[in-house]
Amino acid sequence: MIVSWSPPWRDRRGRFLPFKAAVLALLFVPGVLCLYWLGTGQLGARPLTEAIHETGLWAIRFLMISLAITPLARALEWNGLLLVRRNVGVAAALYAVAHLGLYVVDENFRLGTVISEIALRFYLTIGFATLLVLIALAWTSTDAWTKKLGRNWKRLHRLVYPFGVVALLHYYIQSKLNVSEPVFVSGLFVWLMAWRLLPESWRRRQGFGVLTALYGSLAIVSALLTAGLEFAWYGLTTRVDPFRVLAANESIARGLRPAHWVLVATVAFAIVVLGRRLTRTPAPARRVPA
Template identity: 50%
Template structure:
């Protein structure tokens, strides 16, 4: 019995102790960035300051994976794929692992001077909010086990809803740390706005394709506005010129367009699901019925 209990805790196995291709694939995907950073470090690909670059890479992957964990519930519904929820915990724990690596590498960069590290965290606002976000992620990670879910009851769900606040703190930390080029923080913020809008939507309505398309447009416009506001306030750039640059494709596709594309893709998935349901034979269920209240 003890051996079976241990096997069930292995990340690539399901609750019954069987090999899960879905969980194994997810485990490989969340491990790839760490392996890539290690490979670049070993092959001098992180020059000229490998430690600083590794700090940035691990921090970036922490916030990326945190937002990826927020994508799972919407995708579960849009794809009508309940088993996708099996990997949400793994993705969240991976985000915590990268955040811890981010802090650990920063400690190494400060030559293990913990007093200096603590003072920097207290004195630098972006480090303070990043550390608060890390503490919050650690609390969610510690309470993510099945035993803690049972022990905490309804309090568990209340605690884990704080992930939305932690994501905001992580994005603010990313913005301030990026300073000049905030392309990726803007992009991730746009995705976050869409995901939050989706959660608000499904509390009252079914996520109809036209609603998701409207949400995609609104999220993209907010994303463009945030980018213009940041460059206007931080760099003194004319906000109108920044907004105009979002309409040009000469050099790069701006984050707002990627947010729009992702939102419209979600609308297309919803349309495909509605079409498939309409073709189902009378009296035969089109698939598992999912709750509208995804977390």
């Protein structure tokens, strides 16, 4: 067994980092609130069911946030943000474990029933498979495992991308008819994957005008694909007319649709990135020796 551990609020040199400690504390907030609401009877007529949903939601949210950290850090040129990526990813795995644990409690610890349900229900099967992958990624996230696995470490941790899709599918099925939040999260996931596919030189070394066009195009494409995903889901899995859903994206008269929110979020991010580039203090020129 490999044992190499340091407190998650310190860096690799053992120095205390206030930002890392603050993020770590925030990761506990949803769980503490859920326990409080559960203990005080504020989760409705089926409190355990609501707690199961809440922990599952936060598992997916933290998974998506962990995937967003690298693009945010690179685009904002904020390397310190990378220090919390591991903590957020481990939090996603822990909330997923809590999600399953509460389901076991809700089934009165009848493990045979739990196993049969996971085996027979497709959305539970893929959810459990995602949980196993998240546990494996969290367990091997330490520096010691990185050295031990070598190149295989990256291969293993790239499973987060396909299983991110699987987690979203589980989210869609779990949400039943109203899939507004899964669609919105899927749109952000599309943006993140599109950003990762761009060459590094495109993301960093282009002029302001090119970057504006690049981020603007990513925002528009992500929003359009989000509307397409919503259309496909309703058309393939429900009796709701998908064309009516698609038509709702052509106007904001009845409120913003998930595709609109994806456009707002990605354009806002683009504005922040471009503003950062405009206000960045240029590095002083180096003197060339005579």
